[in-house]
Amino acid sequence: MRRFRISLLTLALAACAFGAQAAGPEIETLAGRARDLFDYGRWSDARQEFLRVRAALTPSDRLLAQEAEFYLAACAVELGSPDAEGALREFAERYPESVYANDVRFALGSFYCAAGNMEKAREAFGQTDYKALSAPRREQYDIRMGYVEFAGGDYRKAYDYFDRIGSRSEYVDHARYYKAYIDYAEGRYGRAKQAFTTLLRSDAYRDVVPYYLLQIEFREGNYRYVVENGEALARRAVPERRAELERVMAESWFRLEDFNKTLEHLAAFRKSGGEMDRDASYLEGFSLYRTARYAEAAEWLRKACGAEDALT
Incomplete structure:
Protein backbone atom coordinates (compact mmCIF):
# COMPACT_ATOMS: atom_id res chain seq x y z
CA MET A 1 0.00 0.00 0.00
CA ARG A 2 1.52 3.10 -0.98
CA ARG A 3 2.37 6.00 1.53
CA PHE A 4 0.84 9.32 0.95
CA ARG A 5 2.16 12.83 2.18
CA ILE A 6 -0.17 15.49 3.60
CA SER A 7 0.84 19.21 3.38
CA LEU A 8 0.73 21.65 6.34
CA LEU A 9 -2.16 24.10 6.36
CA THR A 10 -2.07 27.77 7.33
CA LEU A 11 -0.32 28.29 10.66
CA ALA A 12 -1.72 30.49 13.45
CA LEU A 13 -0.30 33.98 13.49
CA ALA A 14 -1.27 35.16 16.95
CA ALA A 15 1.77 37.39 17.36
CA CYS A 16 1.62 38.90 13.88
CA ALA A 17 0.00 42.17 14.84
CA PHE A 18 2.44 42.76 17.69
CA GLY A 19 5.45 41.99 15.50
CA ALA A 20 4.23 44.57 13.01
CA GLN A 21 4.52 47.30 15.61
CA ALA A 22 8.30 47.02 15.62
CA ALA A 23 8.71 46.30 11.92
CA GLY A 24 8.39 48.94 9.25
CA PRO A 25 5.68 48.83 6.57
CA GLU A 26 8.07 47.54 3.91
CA ILE A 27 9.22 44.56 5.96
CA GLU A 28 5.64 43.81 7.02
CA THR A 29 4.59 43.79 3.35
CA LEU A 30 7.41 41.36 2.60
CA ALA A 31 6.37 39.16 5.53
CA GLY A 32 2.75 39.22 4.38
CA ARG A 33 3.75 38.06 0.92
CA ALA A 34 5.81 35.26 2.48
CA ARG A 35 2.83 34.12 4.55
CA ASP A 36 0.60 34.13 1.48
CA LEU A 37 3.09 31.98 -0.43
CA PHE A 38 3.17 29.55 2.46
CA ASP A 39 -0.63 29.44 2.63
CA TYR A 40 -0.79 28.61 -1.09
CA GLY A 41 1.65 25.72 -0.63
CA ARG A 42 4.53 27.40 -2.44
CA TRP A 43 7.04 26.25 0.16
CA SER A 44 10.23 27.03 -1.74
CA ASP A 45 9.13 30.56 -2.65
CA ALA A 46 7.89 31.16 0.89
CA ARG A 47 11.24 30.06 2.27
CA GLN A 48 13.09 32.52 0.03
CA GLU A 49 10.80 35.35 1.12
CA PHE A 50 11.18 34.54 4.82
CA LEU A 51 14.96 34.47 4.36
CA ARG A 52 14.67 38.00 2.95
CA VAL A 53 12.48 38.99 5.91
CA ARG A 54 15.03 37.64 8.36
CA ALA A 55 17.90 39.43 6.60
CA ALA A 56 16.04 42.78 6.71
CA LEU A 57 15.04 42.66 10.39
CA THR A 58 16.50 44.94 13.03
CA PRO A 59 17.21 43.89 16.65
CA SER A 60 13.95 45.51 17.74
CA ASP A 61 11.86 43.26 15.47
CA ARG A 62 11.91 40.42 17.96
CA LEU A 63 8.43 39.01 17.41
CA LEU A 64 8.64 39.15 13.63
CA ALA A 65 12.06 37.50 13.86
CA GLN A 66 10.50 34.68 15.88
CA GLU A 67 7.73 34.33 13.32
CA ALA A 68 10.22 34.16 10.45
CA GLU A 69 12.24 31.48 12.25
CA PHE A 70 9.14 29.42 12.82
CA TYR A 71 8.03 29.65 9.21
CA LEU A 72 11.49 28.75 7.96
CA ALA A 73 11.36 25.60 10.10
CA ALA A 74 7.84 24.84 8.83
CA CYS A 75 9.00 25.28 5.23
CA ALA A 76 11.83 22.85 5.92
CA VAL A 77 9.22 20.26 6.98
CA GLU A 78 7.17 20.77 3.82
CA LEU A 79 10.20 20.66 1.55
CA GLY A 80 11.45 17.43 3.14
CA SER A 81 14.65 19.08 4.23
CA PRO A 82 16.99 16.78 6.20
CA ASP A 83 17.48 19.53 8.78
CA ALA A 84 13.73 20.08 9.36
CA GLU A 85 13.66 18.21 12.65
CA GLY A 86 16.72 20.07 13.90
CA ALA A 87 15.23 23.42 12.89
CA LEU A 88 12.02 22.73 14.80
CA ARG A 89 13.83 21.50 17.91
CA GLU A 90 16.21 24.45 17.83
CA PHE A 91 13.25 26.81 17.65
CA ALA A 92 11.60 25.08 20.62
CA GLU A 93 14.80 25.43 22.65
CA ARG A 94 15.34 29.10 21.76
CA LEU A 108 7.19 17.78 14.53
CA GLY A 109 4.36 15.26 14.47
CA SER A 110 3.77 16.08 10.81
CA PHE A 111 7.47 15.68 10.04
CA TYR A 112 7.65 12.28 11.72
CA CYS A 113 4.44 11.16 10.04
CA ALA A 114 5.80 12.04 6.59
CA ALA A 115 9.08 10.31 7.46
CA GLY A 116 7.25 7.12 8.46
CA ASN A 117 8.29 7.29 12.11
CA MET A 118 4.86 6.66 13.57
CA GLU A 119 5.94 6.25 17.18
CA LYS A 120 7.57 9.67 17.27
CA ALA A 121 4.65 11.14 15.33
CA ARG A 122 2.24 9.75 17.91
CA GLU A 123 4.35 11.20 20.73
CA ALA A 124 4.54 14.67 19.17
CA PHE A 125 0.84 14.75 18.29
CA GLY A 126 0.06 13.53 21.80
CA GLN A 127 1.82 16.59 23.20
CA THR A 128 -0.13 18.91 20.89
CA ASP A 129 -3.08 20.81 22.33
CA TYR A 130 -5.78 19.82 19.84
CA LYS A 131 -8.26 22.43 21.06
CA ALA A 132 -5.69 25.22 20.62
CA LEU A 133 -5.35 24.45 16.91
CA SER A 134 -7.39 26.34 14.35
CA ALA A 135 -10.27 24.47 12.69
CA PRO A 136 -8.29 23.76 9.48
CA ARG A 137 -5.32 22.50 11.49
CA ARG A 138 -7.53 20.27 13.65
CA GLU A 139 -8.71 18.73 10.41
CA GLN A 140 -5.12 18.13 9.39
CA TYR A 141 -4.35 16.69 12.81
CA ASP A 142 -7.24 14.23 12.36
CA ILE A 143 -6.12 13.02 8.93
CA ARG A 144 -2.55 12.52 10.12
CA MET A 145 -3.44 10.85 13.39
CA GLY A 146 -5.82 8.63 11.43
CA TYR A 147 -2.90 7.54 9.30
CA VAL A 148 -0.72 6.97 12.37
CA GLU A 149 -3.36 4.71 13.93
CA PHE A 150 -3.96 2.97 10.61
CA ALA A 151 -0.27 2.23 10.20
CA ARG A 156 -11.12 1.51 15.16
CA LYS A 157 -9.20 4.60 16.28
CA ALA A 158 -8.08 5.30 12.71
CA TYR A 159 -11.68 5.17 11.48
CA ASP A 160 -12.79 7.61 14.18
CA TYR A 161 -10.14 10.14 13.13
CA PHE A 162 -10.91 9.79 9.41
CA ASP A 163 -14.62 10.08 10.15
CA ARG A 164 -14.09 13.63 11.45
CA ILE A 165 -13.08 14.86 7.99
CA GLY A 166 -15.93 16.81 6.41
CA SER A 167 -17.29 16.25 2.92
CA ARG A 168 -15.96 19.64 1.74
CA SER A 169 -12.44 19.07 3.02
CA GLU A 170 -9.49 18.90 0.65
CA TYR A 171 -8.64 15.66 2.48
CA VAL A 172 -12.02 14.01 1.96
CA ASP A 173 -10.75 11.54 -0.66
CA HIS A 174 -7.91 10.41 1.60
CA ALA A 175 -10.27 9.90 4.54
CA ARG A 176 -12.84 8.14 2.36
CA TYR A 177 -10.24 5.78 0.93
CA TYR A 178 -8.91 4.66 4.31
CA LYS A 179 -12.42 4.27 5.73
CA TYR A 184 -13.38 -3.82 3.23
CA ALA A 185 -10.82 -5.43 5.56
CA GLU A 186 -13.46 -5.96 8.25
CA GLY A 187 -16.07 -7.42 5.90
CA ARG A 188 -18.48 -4.48 5.58
CA TYR A 189 -18.57 -4.87 1.83
CA GLY A 190 -21.68 -2.83 1.09
CA ARG A 191 -20.35 0.28 2.77
CA ALA A 192 -16.88 -0.27 1.31
CA LYS A 193 -18.27 -0.67 -2.22
CA GLN A 194 -20.25 2.55 -1.94
CA ALA A 195 -17.18 4.53 -0.86
CA PHE A 196 -14.85 2.93 -3.42
CA THR A 197 -17.36 3.65 -6.19
CA THR A 198 -17.37 7.33 -5.19
CA LEU A 199 -13.55 7.31 -5.36
CA LEU A 200 -13.62 6.32 -9.02
CA ARG A 201 -13.86 10.10 -9.61
CA SER A 202 -10.75 10.75 -7.50
CA ASP A 203 -7.49 11.61 -9.24
CA ALA A 204 -5.57 10.12 -6.34
CA TYR A 205 -7.38 6.77 -6.08
CA ARG A 206 -9.19 6.00 -9.34
CA ASP A 207 -6.44 3.60 -10.47
CA VAL A 208 -6.40 1.43 -7.35
CA VAL A 209 -10.14 1.39 -6.58
CA PRO A 210 -11.18 -1.11 -9.33
CA TYR A 211 -9.01 -3.75 -7.67
CA TYR A 212 -10.96 -3.51 -4.43
CA LEU A 213 -14.29 -3.40 -6.24
CA LEU A 214 -13.35 -6.63 -8.03
CA GLN A 215 -12.45 -8.30 -4.74
CA ILE A 216 -15.75 -7.21 -3.20
CA GLU A 217 -17.76 -8.55 -6.14
CA PHE A 218 -15.87 -11.85 -5.84
CA ARG A 219 -16.66 -12.12 -2.14
CA GLU A 220 -20.31 -11.39 -2.87
CA GLY A 221 -20.41 -14.18 -5.46
CA ASN A 222 -20.66 -11.97 -8.55
CA TYR A 223 -18.28 -14.17 -10.56
CA ARG A 224 -19.42 -12.92 -13.95
CA TYR A 225 -18.39 -9.38 -12.97
CA VAL A 226 -14.94 -10.70 -11.97
CA VAL A 227 -14.22 -12.49 -15.24
CA GLU A 228 -15.53 -9.58 -17.30
CA ASN A 229 -13.43 -6.95 -15.53
CA GLY A 230 -10.41 -8.84 -14.21
CA GLU A 231 -8.48 -9.25 -17.45
CA ALA A 232 -7.93 -5.52 -18.00
CA LEU A 233 -6.85 -5.06 -14.39
CA ALA A 234 -4.42 -7.99 -14.52
CA ARG A 235 -2.73 -6.73 -17.68
CA SER A 252 -14.49 -17.36 -10.60
CA TRP A 253 -14.19 -19.38 -13.81
CA PHE A 254 -14.29 -22.52 -11.67
CA ARG A 255 -17.56 -21.38 -10.10
CA LEU A 256 -18.87 -20.68 -13.59
CA GLU A 257 -17.79 -24.22 -14.59
CA ASP A 258 -15.40 -23.19 -17.34
CA PHE A 259 -12.55 -25.49 -16.35
CA ASN A 260 -10.25 -24.70 -19.28
CA LYS A 261 -10.36 -21.02 -18.28
CA THR A 262 -9.71 -22.06 -14.68
CA LEU A 263 -6.55 -23.90 -15.72
CA GLU A 264 -5.45 -20.98 -17.88
CA HIS A 265 -5.65 -18.52 -15.00
CA LEU A 266 -4.06 -20.89 -12.51
CA ALA A 267 -1.09 -21.16 -14.88
CA ALA A 268 -0.93 -17.34 -15.04
CA PHE A 269 -1.18 -17.28 -11.24
CA ARG A 270 1.89 -19.51 -10.89
CA LYS A 271 3.77 -17.56 -13.57
CA SER A 272 3.19 -14.35 -11.60
CA GLY A 273 4.73 -15.89 -8.50
CA GLY A 274 1.64 -17.28 -6.81
CA GLU A 275 2.05 -20.32 -4.59
CA MET A 276 -0.37 -23.21 -4.98
CA ASP A 277 -1.95 -23.92 -1.60
CA ARG A 278 -4.35 -26.80 -0.96
CA ASP A 279 -7.37 -24.91 -2.27
CA ALA A 280 -5.58 -23.90 -5.47
CA SER A 281 -4.32 -27.47 -5.91
CA TYR A 282 -7.90 -28.68 -5.64
CA LEU A 283 -9.06 -26.21 -8.28
CA GLU A 284 -6.25 -27.42 -10.55
CA GLY A 285 -6.87 -31.11 -9.90
CA PHE A 286 -10.64 -30.98 -10.27
CA SER A 287 -10.41 -28.87 -13.46
CA LEU A 288 -7.96 -31.37 -14.95
CA TYR A 289 -10.31 -34.19 -13.95
CA ARG A 290 -13.26 -32.47 -15.62
CA THR A 291 -11.20 -32.02 -18.80
CA ALA A 292 -10.28 -35.73 -18.82
CA ARG A 293 -6.60 -35.25 -17.94
CA TYR A 294 -6.75 -37.88 -15.23
CA ALA A 295 -3.08 -38.61 -14.58
CA GLU A 296 -2.31 -34.91 -14.07
CA ALA A 297 -5.47 -34.50 -12.03
CA ALA A 298 -4.46 -37.25 -9.61
CA GLU A 299 -1.15 -35.54 -8.88
CA TRP A 300 -2.77 -32.22 -8.00
CA LEU A 301 -5.57 -33.83 -6.02
CA ARG A 302 -3.01 -35.65 -3.88
CA LYS A 303 -1.50 -32.24 -3.05
CA ALA A 304 -4.92 -31.03 -1.96
CA CYS A 305 -5.17 -33.82 0.60
CA GLY A 306 -4.09 -33.10 4.14
CA ALA A 307 -5.81 -33.39 7.50
CA GLU A 308 -9.11 -35.22 7.73
Missing part, protein backbone atom coordinates in the same frame (compact mmCIF):
# COMPACT_ATOMS: atom_id res chain seq x y z
CA TYR A 95 11.71 30.12 22.29
CA PRO A 96 10.21 27.80 24.93
CA GLU A 97 7.43 30.29 25.74
CA SER A 98 6.63 31.13 22.13
CA VAL A 99 3.05 31.42 20.94
CA TYR A 100 4.19 28.96 18.26
CA ALA A 101 5.16 26.24 20.76
CA ASN A 102 2.02 24.22 20.06
CA ASP A 103 2.53 24.66 16.32
CA VAL A 104 6.07 23.35 16.67
CA ARG A 105 4.84 20.20 18.37
CA PHE A 106 2.27 19.77 15.63
CA ALA A 107 4.89 20.37 12.93
CA GLY A 152 -0.24 0.88 13.75
CA GLY A 153 -3.12 -1.48 13.00
CA ASP A 154 -5.70 0.16 15.27
CA TYR A 155 -8.46 0.42 12.69
CA ALA A 180 -13.39 2.21 2.69
CA TYR A 181 -10.30 0.04 3.09
CA ILE A 182 -11.09 -0.55 6.77
CA ASP A 183 -14.69 -1.45 5.91
CA ARG A 236 -1.62 -3.49 -16.04
CA ALA A 237 -0.98 -4.85 -12.54
CA VAL A 238 2.39 -5.37 -10.88
CA PRO A 239 3.35 -9.08 -10.51
CA GLU A 240 2.25 -9.44 -6.88
CA ARG A 241 -1.15 -7.90 -7.52
CA ARG A 242 -1.46 -9.76 -10.82
CA ALA A 243 -1.01 -13.05 -8.97
CA GLU A 244 -3.91 -12.16 -6.67
CA LEU A 245 -6.11 -11.19 -9.61
CA GLU A 246 -5.31 -14.35 -11.54
CA ARG A 247 -6.17 -16.44 -8.49
CA VAL A 248 -9.52 -14.70 -8.08
CA MET A 249 -10.31 -15.08 -11.78
CA ALA A 250 -9.35 -18.76 -11.70
CA GLU A 251 -11.82 -19.47 -8.92
CA ASP A 309 -11.17 -32.17 6.87
CA ALA A 310 -13.90 -31.35 4.38
CA LEU A 311 -11.45 -30.66 1.53
CA THR A 312 -9.66 -33.99 1.92
Whole structure:
Protein backbone atom coordinates (compact mmCIF):
# COMPACT_ATOMS: atom_id res chain seq x y z
CA MET A 1 0.00 0.00 0.00
CA ARG A 2 1.52 3.10 -0.98
CA ARG A 3 2.37 6.00 1.53
CA PHE A 4 0.84 9.32 0.95
CA ARG A 5 2.16 12.83 2.18
CA ILE A 6 -0.17 15.49 3.60
CA SER A 7 0.84 19.21 3.38
CA LEU A 8 0.73 21.65 6.34
CA LEU A 9 -2.16 24.10 6.36
CA THR A 10 -2.07 27.77 7.33
CA LEU A 11 -0.32 28.29 10.66
CA ALA A 12 -1.72 30.49 13.45
CA LEU A 13 -0.30 33.98 13.49
CA ALA A 14 -1.27 35.16 16.95
CA ALA A 15 1.77 37.39 17.36
CA CYS A 16 1.62 38.90 13.88
CA ALA A 17 0.00 42.17 14.84
CA PHE A 18 2.44 42.76 17.69
CA GLY A 19 5.45 41.99 15.50
CA ALA A 20 4.23 44.57 13.01
CA GLN A 21 4.52 47.30 15.61
CA ALA A 22 8.30 47.02 15.62
CA ALA A 23 8.71 46.30 11.92
CA GLY A 24 8.39 48.94 9.25
CA PRO A 25 5.68 48.83 6.57
CA GLU A 26 8.07 47.54 3.91
CA ILE A 27 9.22 44.56 5.96
CA GLU A 28 5.64 43.81 7.02
CA THR A 29 4.59 43.79 3.35
CA LEU A 30 7.41 41.36 2.60
CA ALA A 31 6.37 39.16 5.53
CA GLY A 32 2.75 39.22 4.38
CA ARG A 33 3.75 38.06 0.92
CA ALA A 34 5.81 35.26 2.48
CA ARG A 35 2.83 34.12 4.55
CA ASP A 36 0.60 34.13 1.48
CA LEU A 37 3.09 31.98 -0.43
CA PHE A 38 3.17 29.55 2.46
CA ASP A 39 -0.63 29.44 2.63
CA TYR A 40 -0.79 28.61 -1.09
CA GLY A 41 1.65 25.72 -0.63
CA ARG A 42 4.53 27.40 -2.44
CA TRP A 43 7.04 26.25 0.16
CA SER A 44 10.23 27.03 -1.74
CA ASP A 45 9.13 30.56 -2.65
CA ALA A 46 7.89 31.16 0.89
CA ARG A 47 11.24 30.06 2.27
CA GLN A 48 13.09 32.52 0.03
CA GLU A 49 10.80 35.35 1.12
CA PHE A 50 11.18 34.54 4.82
CA LEU A 51 14.96 34.47 4.36
CA ARG A 52 14.67 38.00 2.95
CA VAL A 53 12.48 38.99 5.91
CA ARG A 54 15.03 37.64 8.36
CA ALA A 55 17.90 39.43 6.60
CA ALA A 56 16.04 42.78 6.71
CA LEU A 57 15.04 42.66 10.39
CA THR A 58 16.50 44.94 13.03
CA PRO A 59 17.21 43.89 16.65
CA SER A 60 13.95 45.51 17.74
CA ASP A 61 11.86 43.26 15.47
CA ARG A 62 11.91 40.42 17.96
CA LEU A 63 8.43 39.01 17.41
CA LEU A 64 8.64 39.15 13.63
CA ALA A 65 12.06 37.50 13.86
CA GLN A 66 10.50 34.68 15.88
CA GLU A 67 7.73 34.33 13.32
CA ALA A 68 10.22 34.16 10.45
CA GLU A 69 12.24 31.48 12.25
CA PHE A 70 9.14 29.42 12.82
CA TYR A 71 8.03 29.65 9.21
CA LEU A 72 11.49 28.75 7.96
CA ALA A 73 11.36 25.60 10.10
CA ALA A 74 7.84 24.84 8.83
CA CYS A 75 9.00 25.28 5.23
CA ALA A 76 11.83 22.85 5.92
CA VAL A 77 9.22 20.26 6.98
CA GLU A 78 7.17 20.77 3.82
CA LEU A 79 10.20 20.66 1.55
CA GLY A 80 11.45 17.43 3.14
CA SER A 81 14.65 19.08 4.23
CA PRO A 82 16.99 16.78 6.20
CA ASP A 83 17.48 19.53 8.78
CA ALA A 84 13.73 20.08 9.36
CA GLU A 85 13.66 18.21 12.65
CA GLY A 86 16.72 20.07 13.90
CA ALA A 87 15.23 23.42 12.89
CA LEU A 88 12.02 22.73 14.80
CA ARG A 89 13.83 21.50 17.91
CA GLU A 90 16.21 24.45 17.83
CA PHE A 91 13.25 26.81 17.65
CA ALA A 92 11.60 25.08 20.62
CA GLU A 93 14.80 25.43 22.65
CA ARG A 94 15.34 29.10 21.76
CA TYR A 95 11.71 30.12 22.29
CA PRO A 96 10.21 27.80 24.93
CA GLU A 97 7.43 30.29 25.74
CA SER A 98 6.63 31.13 22.13
CA VAL A 99 3.05 31.42 20.94
CA TYR A 100 4.19 28.96 18.26
CA ALA A 101 5.16 26.24 20.76
CA ASN A 102 2.02 24.22 20.06
CA ASP A 103 2.53 24.66 16.32
CA VAL A 104 6.07 23.35 16.67
CA ARG A 105 4.84 20.20 18.37
CA PHE A 106 2.27 19.77 15.63
CA ALA A 107 4.89 20.37 12.93
CA LEU A 108 7.19 17.78 14.53
CA GLY A 109 4.36 15.26 14.47
CA SER A 110 3.77 16.08 10.81
CA PHE A 111 7.47 15.68 10.04
CA TYR A 112 7.65 12.28 11.72
CA CYS A 113 4.44 11.16 10.04
CA ALA A 114 5.80 12.04 6.59
CA ALA A 115 9.08 10.31 7.46
CA GLY A 116 7.25 7.12 8.46
CA ASN A 117 8.29 7.29 12.11
CA MET A 118 4.86 6.66 13.57
CA GLU A 119 5.94 6.25 17.18
CA LYS A 120 7.57 9.67 17.27
CA ALA A 121 4.65 11.14 15.33
CA ARG A 122 2.24 9.75 17.91
CA GLU A 123 4.35 11.20 20.73
CA ALA A 124 4.54 14.67 19.17
CA PHE A 125 0.84 14.75 18.29
CA GLY A 126 0.06 13.53 21.80
CA GLN A 127 1.82 16.59 23.20
CA THR A 128 -0.13 18.91 20.89
CA ASP A 129 -3.08 20.81 22.33
CA TYR A 130 -5.78 19.82 19.84
CA LYS A 131 -8.26 22.43 21.06
CA ALA A 132 -5.69 25.22 20.62
CA LEU A 133 -5.35 24.45 16.91
CA SER A 134 -7.39 26.34 14.35
CA ALA A 135 -10.27 24.47 12.69
CA PRO A 136 -8.29 23.76 9.48
CA ARG A 137 -5.32 22.50 11.49
CA ARG A 138 -7.53 20.27 13.65
CA GLU A 139 -8.71 18.73 10.41
CA GLN A 140 -5.12 18.13 9.39
CA TYR A 141 -4.35 16.69 12.81
CA ASP A 142 -7.24 14.23 12.36
CA ILE A 143 -6.12 13.02 8.93
CA ARG A 144 -2.55 12.52 10.12
CA MET A 145 -3.44 10.85 13.39
CA GLY A 146 -5.82 8.63 11.43
CA TYR A 147 -2.90 7.54 9.30
CA VAL A 148 -0.72 6.97 12.37
CA GLU A 149 -3.36 4.71 13.93
CA PHE A 150 -3.96 2.97 10.61
CA ALA A 151 -0.27 2.23 10.20
CA GLY A 152 -0.24 0.88 13.75
CA GLY A 153 -3.12 -1.48 13.00
CA ASP A 154 -5.70 0.16 15.27
CA TYR A 155 -8.46 0.42 12.69
CA ARG A 156 -11.12 1.51 15.16
CA LYS A 157 -9.20 4.60 16.28
CA ALA A 158 -8.08 5.30 12.71
CA TYR A 159 -11.68 5.17 11.48
CA ASP A 160 -12.79 7.61 14.18
CA TYR A 161 -10.14 10.14 13.13
CA PHE A 162 -10.91 9.79 9.41
CA ASP A 163 -14.62 10.08 10.15
CA ARG A 164 -14.09 13.63 11.45
CA ILE A 165 -13.08 14.86 7.99
CA GLY A 166 -15.93 16.81 6.41
CA SER A 167 -17.29 16.25 2.92
CA ARG A 168 -15.96 19.64 1.74
CA SER A 169 -12.44 19.07 3.02
CA GLU A 170 -9.49 18.90 0.65
CA TYR A 171 -8.64 15.66 2.48
CA VAL A 172 -12.02 14.01 1.96
CA ASP A 173 -10.75 11.54 -0.66
CA HIS A 174 -7.91 10.41 1.60
CA ALA A 175 -10.27 9.90 4.54
CA ARG A 176 -12.84 8.14 2.36
CA TYR A 177 -10.24 5.78 0.93
CA TYR A 178 -8.91 4.66 4.31
CA LYS A 179 -12.42 4.27 5.73
CA ALA A 180 -13.39 2.21 2.69
CA TYR A 181 -10.30 0.04 3.09
CA ILE A 182 -11.09 -0.55 6.77
CA ASP A 183 -14.69 -1.45 5.91
CA TYR A 184 -13.38 -3.82 3.23
CA ALA A 185 -10.82 -5.43 5.56
CA GLU A 186 -13.46 -5.96 8.25
CA GLY A 187 -16.07 -7.42 5.90
CA ARG A 188 -18.48 -4.48 5.58
CA TYR A 189 -18.57 -4.87 1.83
CA GLY A 190 -21.68 -2.83 1.09
CA ARG A 191 -20.35 0.28 2.77
CA ALA A 192 -16.88 -0.27 1.31
CA LYS A 193 -18.27 -0.67 -2.22
CA GLN A 194 -20.25 2.55 -1.94
CA ALA A 195 -17.18 4.53 -0.86
CA PHE A 196 -14.85 2.93 -3.42
CA THR A 197 -17.36 3.65 -6.19
CA THR A 198 -17.37 7.33 -5.19
CA LEU A 199 -13.55 7.31 -5.36
CA LEU A 200 -13.62 6.32 -9.02
CA ARG A 201 -13.86 10.10 -9.61
CA SER A 202 -10.75 10.75 -7.50
CA ASP A 203 -7.49 11.61 -9.24
CA ALA A 204 -5.57 10.12 -6.34
CA TYR A 205 -7.38 6.77 -6.08
CA ARG A 206 -9.19 6.00 -9.34
CA ASP A 207 -6.44 3.60 -10.47
CA VAL A 208 -6.40 1.43 -7.35
CA VAL A 209 -10.14 1.39 -6.58
CA PRO A 210 -11.18 -1.11 -9.33
CA TYR A 211 -9.01 -3.75 -7.67
CA TYR A 212 -10.96 -3.51 -4.43
CA LEU A 213 -14.29 -3.40 -6.24
CA LEU A 214 -13.35 -6.63 -8.03
CA GLN A 215 -12.45 -8.30 -4.74
CA ILE A 216 -15.75 -7.21 -3.20
CA GLU A 217 -17.76 -8.55 -6.14
CA PHE A 218 -15.87 -11.85 -5.84
CA ARG A 219 -16.66 -12.12 -2.14
CA GLU A 220 -20.31 -11.39 -2.87
CA GLY A 221 -20.41 -14.18 -5.46
CA ASN A 222 -20.66 -11.97 -8.55
CA TYR A 223 -18.28 -14.17 -10.56
CA ARG A 224 -19.42 -12.92 -13.95
CA TYR A 225 -18.39 -9.38 -12.97
CA VAL A 226 -14.94 -10.70 -11.97
CA VAL A 227 -14.22 -12.49 -15.24
CA GLU A 228 -15.53 -9.58 -17.30
CA ASN A 229 -13.43 -6.95 -15.53
CA GLY A 230 -10.41 -8.84 -14.21
CA GLU A 231 -8.48 -9.25 -17.45
CA ALA A 232 -7.93 -5.52 -18.00
CA LEU A 233 -6.85 -5.06 -14.39
CA ALA A 234 -4.42 -7.99 -14.52
CA ARG A 235 -2.73 -6.73 -17.68
CA ARG A 236 -1.62 -3.49 -16.04
CA ALA A 237 -0.98 -4.85 -12.54
CA VAL A 238 2.39 -5.37 -10.88
CA PRO A 239 3.35 -9.08 -10.51
CA GLU A 240 2.25 -9.44 -6.88
CA ARG A 241 -1.15 -7.90 -7.52
CA ARG A 242 -1.46 -9.76 -10.82
CA ALA A 243 -1.01 -13.05 -8.97
CA GLU A 244 -3.91 -12.16 -6.67
CA LEU A 245 -6.11 -11.19 -9.61
CA GLU A 246 -5.31 -14.35 -11.54
CA ARG A 247 -6.17 -16.44 -8.49
CA VAL A 248 -9.52 -14.70 -8.08
CA MET A 249 -10.31 -15.08 -11.78
CA ALA A 250 -9.35 -18.76 -11.70
CA GLU A 251 -11.82 -19.47 -8.92
CA SER A 252 -14.49 -17.36 -10.60
CA TRP A 253 -14.19 -19.38 -13.81
CA PHE A 254 -14.29 -22.52 -11.67
CA ARG A 255 -17.56 -21.38 -10.10
CA LEU A 256 -18.87 -20.68 -13.59
CA GLU A 257 -17.79 -24.22 -14.59
CA ASP A 258 -15.40 -23.19 -17.34
CA PHE A 259 -12.55 -25.49 -16.35
CA ASN A 260 -10.25 -24.70 -19.28
CA LYS A 261 -10.36 -21.02 -18.28
CA THR A 262 -9.71 -22.06 -14.68
CA LEU A 263 -6.55 -23.90 -15.72
CA GLU A 264 -5.45 -20.98 -17.88
CA HIS A 265 -5.65 -18.52 -15.00
CA LEU A 266 -4.06 -20.89 -12.51
CA ALA A 267 -1.09 -21.16 -14.88
CA ALA A 268 -0.93 -17.34 -15.04
CA PHE A 269 -1.18 -17.28 -11.24
CA ARG A 270 1.89 -19.51 -10.89
CA LYS A 271 3.77 -17.56 -13.57
CA SER A 272 3.19 -14.35 -11.60
CA GLY A 273 4.73 -15.89 -8.50
CA GLY A 274 1.64 -17.28 -6.81
CA GLU A 275 2.05 -20.32 -4.59
CA MET A 276 -0.37 -23.21 -4.98
CA ASP A 277 -1.95 -23.92 -1.60
CA ARG A 278 -4.35 -26.80 -0.96
CA ASP A 279 -7.37 -24.91 -2.27
CA ALA A 280 -5.58 -23.90 -5.47
CA SER A 281 -4.32 -27.47 -5.91
CA TYR A 282 -7.90 -28.68 -5.64
CA LEU A 283 -9.06 -26.21 -8.28
CA GLU A 284 -6.25 -27.42 -10.55
CA GLY A 285 -6.87 -31.11 -9.90
CA PHE A 286 -10.64 -30.98 -10.27
CA SER A 287 -10.41 -28.87 -13.46
CA LEU A 288 -7.96 -31.37 -14.95
CA TYR A 289 -10.31 -34.19 -13.95
CA ARG A 290 -13.26 -32.47 -15.62
CA THR A 291 -11.20 -32.02 -18.80
CA ALA A 292 -10.28 -35.73 -18.82
CA ARG A 293 -6.60 -35.25 -17.94
CA TYR A 294 -6.75 -37.88 -15.23
CA ALA A 295 -3.08 -38.61 -14.58
CA GLU A 296 -2.31 -34.91 -14.07
CA ALA A 297 -5.47 -34.50 -12.03
CA ALA A 298 -4.46 -37.25 -9.61
CA GLU A 299 -1.15 -35.54 -8.88
CA TRP A 300 -2.77 -32.22 -8.00
CA LEU A 301 -5.57 -33.83 -6.02
CA ARG A 302 -3.01 -35.65 -3.88
CA LYS A 303 -1.50 -32.24 -3.05
CA ALA A 304 -4.92 -31.03 -1.96
CA CYS A 305 -5.17 -33.82 0.60
CA GLY A 306 -4.09 -33.10 4.14
CA ALA A 307 -5.81 -33.39 7.50
CA GLU A 308 -9.11 -35.22 7.73
CA ASP A 309 -11.17 -32.17 6.87
CA ALA A 310 -13.90 -31.35 4.38
CA LEU A 311 -11.45 -30.66 1.53
CA THR A 312 -9.66 -33.99 1.92
